[in-house]
Amino acid sequence: MTRCVALVVAAGRGSRFGGEIPKQWRDLGGRPVLRHSLAAFAAHPSVDAVRAVIHPDDRGFYDTAAAGLHLGEPIAGGPTRQDSVRLGLEAIAELKPDLVLIHDGARPFVDGGVIGRVLAGLKDHSGAIPALPVHDTLKRAGATGLIEETVPRAGLWRAQTPQGFHFPALLAAHQAAIGHEWTDDAAVAEQAGMRVVLVKGSEDNLKITTTEDLRRAGARLAEPGDIRVASGYDVHRFTDGDHVTLCNLAIPHDAGLEGHSDADVALHALTDALLGCISAGDIGRHFPPTDPRWKGADSAIFLAYAGTLINGLGGEIVHLDVTVICERPKVGPHRAAMAARTAEILGIDEHRxxxxxxxxxxxGFTGRREGIAAQATATVRLPR
Structure with missing residues (x-):
């Protein structure tokens, strides 16, 4: 059973934004706005599947935004956001999820902390949304622009996404709401009697509505980012064979390495290090050894995917360091080729x-020549 599905809604036409291309497909830091959101959910260790709801005419834009990410087929949206969410919920019903997260595709800076707090809120409530308290004084004005009253701000909050819910209850609520228009999914849930709790949102989790919002988002990405450092470690035992695979190279040896995939101990350690830099869990979460799809798989697929997630978050791989631990085979003669191949897989300069x-x-076991171990350290720069 799939526990949690993220539904990223990106079927709108962006009438307030203007221009020929809807805002979710506009460039932000060298990537479409939507890609930032898709990558954030694909990287989160508690999200089991990610689906996007798009306008049927936008498939070409979507394929560019989702390239390299492990996502299900996009879902065709409806004439309104509420229709699009309902259609998305009905489409993912076959996955039988326990939980669903509904996110606006025009919020590119959602982070793992916000996602995690929403999921934590669902432990004791049927719905949870991130929100920020209203600090500015609120005025209600008429058509002429004259102030009619000051609105008390006590107890008022600014709602954000992702909004999380127990799936069966939200699907039923949306189906019951056909013919009514509510401003967000929490409002739909409230009308159905669901208990929705507020959790801490983030000022960075802005929604792009106007061209000025997009300009500010671009300026944010241009600021100096955070430096993340993480490590990875892996071990594989020797088995019958005539070579071992290290950094995607076949190195002659009098034994092979045992593993569900190609047992590339160096790339496995390195993949875990990269995933650690973005708090995306470990290699087993993204490529379970129980999944027959990865039987004998080329581990370059795993490493490239970790790099794709980092790229999708606007990150940059600064440096990678791998130490292979074994008595045999000798790694020294192959180091330059191993570094070159690793850099090629990730599309980075070899000197990194x-x-x-x-x-x-x-x-120990490596000293007794029972297997090979590898440890890796990755350094990544991420936007703030």
């Missing part, structure tokens, strides 16, 4: 990859 090797002086 360091490959080293060491032994354990005959100690």
């Amino acid at each position: 990859v360091s490959i080293k090797a060491t032994t354990t002086e005959g100690l």
